[in-house]
Amino acid sequence: MKLLHTADWHLNDRLGPVDRTDHLRRRVEEVARICRDESVDVLVIAGDLFSERAEVSSRVNQVADSFRHLRKTFAEFFAGGGIVLGVTGNHDQDGRVRPYLELARAGMDITAPPLSRGGHFQPGKLYLLDAAFVGRVRDTREGFDVQFALIPFTPLSRIQTGAETASTAAELNRPVAANVADRIRDLPNQPGYDANLRTVLVAHAHVTGADVGKGTFRVSESSDVILDAAALPSGFDYVALGHIHRYQCIRDLEHICYSGSLDRMDFGESGEKKGIVLVDIGPDGRRGNPRFVEIEATPLVEATITNAATAAAEIATQVNDPTAAVVRVTVEALAAEAGSAVDLTIRDSLPNVASVTRRAIESVAAPAALAGGTVRERVLEYLAACVDASDPQRADLIRLASDFLDREGHR
Numbered sequence: 001m002k003l004l005h006t007a008d009w010h011l012n013d014r015l016g017p018v019d020r021t022d023h024l025r026r027r028v029e030e031v032a033r034i035c036r037d038e039s040v041d042v043l044v045i046a047g048d049l050f051s052e053r054a055e056v057s058s059r060v061n062q063v064a065d066s067f068r069h070l071r072k073t074f075a076e077f078f079a080g081g082g083i084v085l086g087v088t089g090n091h092d093q094d095g096r097v098r099p100y101l102e103l104a105r106a107g108m109d110i111t112a113p114p115l116s117r118g119g120h121f122q123p124g125k126l127y128l129l130d131a132a133f134v135g136r137v138r139d140t141r142e143g144f145d146v147q148f149a150l151i152p153f154t155p156l157s158r159i160q161t162g163a164e165t166a167s168t169a170a171e172l173n174r175p176v177a178a179n180v181a182d183r184i185r186d187l188p189n190q191p192g193y194d195a196n197l198r199t200v201l202v203a204h205a206h207v208t209g210a211d212v213g214k215g216t217f218r219v220s221e222s223s224d225v226i227l228d229a230a231a232l233p234s235g236f237d238y239v240a241l242g243h244i245h246r247y248q249c250i251r252d253l254e255h256i257c258y259s260g261s262l263d264r265m266d267f268g269e270s271g272e273k274k275g276i277v278l279v280d281i282g283p284d285g286r287r288g289n290p291r292f293v294e295i296e297a298t299p300l301v302e303a304t305i306t307n308a309a310t311a312a313a314e315i316a317t318q319v320n321d322p323t324a325a326v327v328r329v330t331v332e333a334l335a336a337e338a339g340s341a342v343d344l345t346i347r348d349s350l351p352n353v354a355s356v357t358r359r360a361i362e363s364v365a366a367p368a369a370l371a372g373g374t375v376r377e378r379v380l381e382y383l384a385a386c387v388d389a390s391d392p393q394r395a396d397l398i399r400l401a402s403d404f405l406d407r408e409g410h411r
Helices: 021-037 062-073 075-079 098-107 169-185 308-318 340-349 375-386 394-407
Strands: 002-006 042-045 083-087 126-129 133-139 144-151 198-204 238-242 256-258 274-282 291-295 300-305 326-331 353-358
Touching: 002 021, 002 238, 021 062, 021 075, 021 274, 021 291, 042 144, 062 075, 083 144, 083 198, 144 169, 198 274, 238 274, 300 308, 300 340, 308 340, 340 353, 375 394
Parallel strands: 002 042, 042 083, 083 126, 144 198, 198 238, 238 256, 300 326, 326 353
Antiparallel strands: 002 274, 133 144, 274 291
């Protein structure tokens, strides 16, 4: 049985004012192509299929529209008996999306889970499970079952931990993480679970030891439920994780993996490779090691305009494919003085602008104001005068300069 593991599609997401729908759908269509070329039987989506930024209004319902796109894109996969097994992530469960998710799911004839735990998922269906569940998929070619233990994102609201009176977010999240860990360890005792079957665990969770990368997504006990990696038994044939956007394996085990997000979601991920993981499971267990397959990701580019007269040429030099890229623009002080002329150049040259930052000409203290004092004092005073007080890196820059001057003997 061939599995394709993916996660964190964040369909209909936005990056600043840029609607990412078209970018993300191109990645989804690439997943469908891989399913066809690799003869995939089960597509596993480990949470965050949708973004809470999806537009859901009387004018448009992007969630429903994305379901229609999924049905069309995977029509061949479903017709061949392929199964999509997904769990909800924290973004899917957001209150701004969830009601529309339920309506769209019903309207698109997406089947409900089997009535009994341990039952078989039906070929040609998409399942998006919002509660922990155990079910099976039959491999008709070789005549064996693979068991799937599916665990969606588990927030505090889903579990009564006995710590509801805790005063901090970290105190609230720790017992939730412990509860989830206990559930995973107790899976062999749950109704419908068969310890003799080849088993895949699918979970949307942050696991200790995971590298979250440089994106805007940051994790701590005060902001998220962090699951102890030791709670993931190594005996599963494969563990498909979602929630962290960077592809990686946990505990140096090649079968416990985050597939990473399907595309670059913010500029902190601009240099990261994106893709999916292919897994082959036979009657006697996993065949070989899981294989990461890279998918071309949307270029996220930072461009700087220094001169209003040559702005178009500067953009062309820095942005190779303006129609495909999402661009963050910095307009240096001299160019910023040109005002609307630069704005028009940006508008005409770049269809997907995430943000434009304009740097004003800063007044620098006159040399006379820096006269006197030691070399160390004068350098630090000069830096303090040149760097904007609101710059978040100002304190670090002055500290590094101070350390350097101390090492060089400037007291």
